[in-house]
Amino acid sequence: ETGVTQTPRHLVMGMTNKKSLKCEQHLGHNAMYWYKQSAKKPLELMFVYSLEERVENNSVPSRFSPECPNSSHLFLHLHTLQPEDSALYLCASSQDLTSGGTDTQYFGPGTRLTVL
Amino acid sequence: DQQVKQNSPSLSVQEGRISILNCDYTNSMFDYFLWYKKYPAEGPTFLISISSIKDKNEDGRFTVFLNKSAKHLSLHIVPSQPGDSAVYFCAASEGGGATNKLIFGTGTLLAVQP
Numbered sequence: 001e002t003g004v005t006q007t008p009r010h011l012v013m014g015m016t017n018k019k020s021l022k023c024e025q026h027l028g029h030n031a032m033y034w035y036k037q038s039a040k041k042p043l044e045l046m047f048v049y050s051l052e053e054r055v056e057n058n059s060v061p062s063r064f065s066p067e068c069p070n071s072s073h074l075f076l077h078l079h080t081l082q083p084e085d086s087a088l089y090l091c092a093s094s095q096d097l098t099s100g101g102t103d104t105q106y107f108g109p110g111t112r113l114t115v116l
Numbered sequence: 117d118q119q120v121k122q123n124s125p126s127l128s129v130q131e132g133r134i135s136i137l138n139c140d141y142t143n144s145m146f147d148y149f150l151w152y153k154k155y156p157a158e159g160p161t162f163l164i165s166i167s168s169i170k171d172k173n174e175d176g177r178f179t180v181f182l183n184k185s186a187k188h189l190s191l192h193i194v195p196s197q198p199g200d201s202a203v204y205f206c207a208a209s210e211g212g213g214a215t216n217k218l219i220f221g222t223g224t225l226l227a228v229q230p
Contacts, residue, residue, distance in 0.1 A: 041153065041162075042118065043220040056217065078157070090159055098218045101148045101209020102167075105218065107159030109185065 002026055004108035006091050012114045021111045023091030025081050031097045032074040034066060035090040050097045081115045082085040119143045120208050122221035135193040137224050139206030144222045146208040151180060151191050156205045168201050
């Protein structure tokens, strides 16, 4: 496997379910990100991790819970979601967290989440 | 309110002609700008970037122009090829930010007709 992989690619869940999204990067990067892309909206940054430490939580509701057990893996744990949480969830990684956005972010293919 | 705006949801261009994708921003603190390209069922991939100290950056068929006074940037693709058909996202970053944070536009779907 190369680059950034995400599983599952598609997920349908009820509002009372608990599920997790997984991201793995094979690039030796130190920073990882979760983004959300809702229909007709821009990509929104949710969380940023650097060397397994969360450095940004972009006002995300607590029903989304990230976990970064090591620099290669990132999870997004989901529980009691709402239908408006249906979106494409993208993971990305970068070498580091260089100031000013100049560290190129490499994206996974995303997980298409539908909440019923 | 969106800080990065791509007002054209879609653009159709003939193969061999120039494609011009536009992006406007409102935050004068942005000093680094990027374009990403996204094919269906794939994640966005980095295409080209420009720092605010420049007004033009070129990479092969792709050129990005920055007009700071107008808070406007554009991506030129010439000549356009059918394989360029994708969604193009403009993104911007604020200098001094500690988290490599990017603010994205909503994207423009480019269709290059053979």
